[in-house]
Amino acid sequence: MKGYVIGILEILLYFIGSITVRLYFTNLKSINKATYFWIMMTILTGLWEISYLSNYNEVANISSNLIETNKHTWTNNYDISYVLPWKLSKIFYSEYGAWADREYMSHSDDWSRIIEGSHCTQCALFGFIAIFFKIIGNHNNFLIALSVSMGTQFMNSYLYMFSYFIQETEPHNINYNSTEFPSNFWLTDRPFMWVNIFWLIMPFYTILYYIIENCSINKEKLNYNDKHLKSKL
Numbered sequence: 001m002k003g004y005v006i007g008i009l010e011i012l013l014y015f016i017g018s019i020t021v022r023l024y025f026t027n028l029k030s031i032n033k034a035t036y037f038w039i040m041m042t043i044l045t046g047l048w049e050i051s052y053l054s055n056y057n058e059v060a061n062i063s064s065n066l067i068e069t070n071k072h073t074w075t076n077n078y079d080i081s082y083v084l085p086w087k088l089s090k091i092f093y094s095e096y097g098a099w100a101d102r103e104y105m106s107h108s109d110d111w112s113r114i115i116e117g118s119h120c121t122q123c124a125l126f127g128f129i130a131i132f133f134k135i136i137g138n139h140n141n142f143l144i145a146l147s148v149s150m151g152t153q154f155m156n157s158y159l160y161m162f163s164y165f166i167q168e169t170e171p172h173n174i175n176y177n178s179t180e181f182p183s184n185f186w187l188t189d190r191p192f193m194w195v196n197i198f199w200l201i202m203p204f205y206t207i208l209y210y211i212i213e214n215c216s217i218n219k220e221k222l223n224y225n226d227k228h229l230k231s232k233l
Contacts, residue, residue: 001080003073003091009083014044025135035146035209038202039127042149044085046124049116051089056113062094063105072099100192101164102174102181115160123153123203143210150203157199164193 073095097104
């Protein structure tokens with residue numbers, strides 16, 4: 001089975017699983033759909049990251065092999081078991097390490113592991129905590145955990161991307177824009193890097209959405225209190 005088919009199946013299973021959880025725990029229906037599905041994606045990403053961190057050497061070796069053979073995960077063949085998150089993570093990150101960010105296969109520094117580890121322990125963990133609080137009906141703690149998850153995710157992605165842009169200009173860096181590993185302003189030579197746009201836009205959207213929603217709720221409460229007070233007078 002081709003790698004791109006494995007990826008499609010993984011996304012389908014993610015949506016089916018997320019929808020099932022939302023239907024079973026009715027409190028989750030009060031979360032707007034875009035935010036809910038992004039929180040669930042953040043949690044799933046955390047599972048991928050745990051697998052990446054615990055199988056780092058194997059992922060690095062697969063990445064090196066992809067570069068040497070000039071192949072891509074998407075067109076290689078795998079058995080159906082690779083749809084499991086902890087197995088898909090290996091081929092997902094090996095593709096990313098080979099053709100997007102080669103620090104993900106580097107043994108000389110820990111930057112990629114710091115990025116993935118911090119996302120897992122801050123963004124994914126607090127995303128899971130947010131879902132838990134929403135299930136038990138604690139909306140205030142849901143908002144606190146969600147704020148931590150999305151705030152750290154936005155900052156994590158922001159710092160990561162600007163660090164990457166700097167790396168492209170440093171001749172000694174493994175991600176340097178070269179004939180061997182070309183890049184350009186819009187990263188069309190490294191298209192897999194564009195996946196990071198979601199990890200910038202979606203946390204920003206979620207934070208902004210709940211700020212606006214809370215402002216609307218507070219305004220409604222003030223209007224109600226004013227009317228209630230006037231009726232008493």
